[in-house]
Amino acid sequence: MARRSVTQLGENESINEVYIASSKQLRPNRQGNLYLQVQLSDKTGIVNAMMWNANDSVYKRFEDGDYVRIQGTSQYYNGSMQVIVSHIEKIEAKDVDESDFMQIGPQRRDELLQELSEQLRSIRNIHLRNLAECFLIDEALIARFRTSPAAVKNHHAYEGGLLEHVVSLTKVAKAIVPFYPQVDEDLLVIGVLLHDIGKVDELSSDKGLAYSDEGQLIGHLVSGVSIVDQLVRASEKLSGEPFPNELALRIKHMVVSHHGKLEYGSPKVPMTAEALALHYIDSLDAHMHGFDRLLADDVNSDSRWTSYSPLFGRKLFKGGEA
Template sequence: MARIFIKDLQPGMIIEDQIFHLTAKDLRSSTNGSLYMSLTLADRTGPVNARMWQASEELYKALPQDGFVRVKGRTENYKGLLQFIVDAIRPIDGEAINVDDFLPTTDKDIDAMYKRVVEILRTIKDKNLLFLIKQFIDDKELMERFRKAPAAIAMHHACIGGLLEHTLGVMELALALAPRYPQLNNDLVLAGAFLHDIGKTKELAWDTSLKYTDSGQFIGHLVMGAMMIEQKSIQTQKDLGQPVPVKLVQTLQHMIISHHGSHEFGAAKLPMTVEALVLHHLDDIDAKINMIQTQFSNADSETEWKYIKSMERMFLNPNLDKSDETIKE
């Protein structure tokens, strides 16, 4: 049977034989005492809730907590949402699947985006910053991860190439803002924009699914990014025979560990320089706009309003035809 992606599923379809990524499973009891499984199936286009009635504990234990399964079943409409009813399911070896079917990928050109990032970095005038940035750019293995890494597991730019797309978005915003505020140290803002999420190259993994590494769980990308800047500054000193100014390194590290803006959202420090504050808001703008666009791209094209849980409010669909200015009472 030809590959059918989750975004193309409609109620009433019969699915004879498809491979999905099983991202969550739960064994439950129904009101009559029989067992059923609540499952989440996914591919590169998104997830779908699934149920398997008349399940068994033996089958439940045989399924991976995070792995690939071959499924037969049907789709139906349940309270206005698509639901997959599983008739048969069995685990399969991850080596037998095409990973590209299961990892969402940016729709932007990765080579073009990376070229633009490097082009912007070349506008930095501070030689110490340039030498430090060069240590990152010359690290081919790191830059390969930077080009492929997601920016998140689910919240925003959660796809292969998402980190690069998000980083470029923040850098472009910094360029647009610079003429309005000439008093800003825009070299610092650009360097901070480039490096603000560099720790995600170590925090996240994307082999068969998007997930956190052990070091990502223990340490997190803010601290990892600050550590990477420290390591690269030491290497810069070895290459140049002179140290990068300590205050410059610390100012850049501060921008990284404070760019989430508040302790509530994981910032190790609150922004204490204008450049750090600017970076926080530019990062937030790019992330939130992508978050909203992604939510509506997964919704019905005619959906006018949608509640976005992570932002705790309703949002108007930004993709609706703006030509109709009539306000509905």
């Protein structure tokens, strides 16, 4: 029997299926009785699940990141699908097909990394090319980069999501530069590469998607600047000469300003042509990816409109069949 993916769940269906568990919590209700809240996911999406009358024994049956077989019933709640669980148990990884749970498999990640490497090694500016080379030869950094998600939710929220996001943005960056001669292509490409590099330390996918302690306490903008400094020092060692100070400042400015507004978490707003371009193409890629996910995950299959989206702050129009 074909497995029942998250996006295939419908109203009031009986479920007996395997998913990845994350964000588990044992919480009391208003009467003081405990219930289990957990997120269930596969490569198609994430669904919230609840198990009433749970206890500490149920909570300890599995850890975040484990495969679990759940039995229960699906239902709509506040415009979203959720699962009411009657039974949950841990399943060993050897007993599942991991391709059902990876949105981007290892082979595809290798292809994306090769594509990115070719783009970076075509950079003309010698200082920026050396910087990119130091990134590519840092095996520990690359290992984290190729598996890191780009977010916990909203956009590219899966292993390899950061790599996919960066490769997509690199293509967009190169496409717009001919229309804006004031933008330095090499500098913009490096900004694309490093704007979210702090997420390799901010986010964790070992036990489901979550923020690390460093992510909670520092955040990826600060971590990103630290990584840029490390790469600059490595570049100086590689080339045997100082890295231009202003060039380093321009790169770090792109990192700290790419959210675009102070209220979005950027300590600085974009103040260079490359930083401005980076902000807008980053926002475009994130929102278009979020748009696709919202339509794919929307439970209102009979409606011409999606449910309300916190990412967009509105409902989105799906229209009818072409």
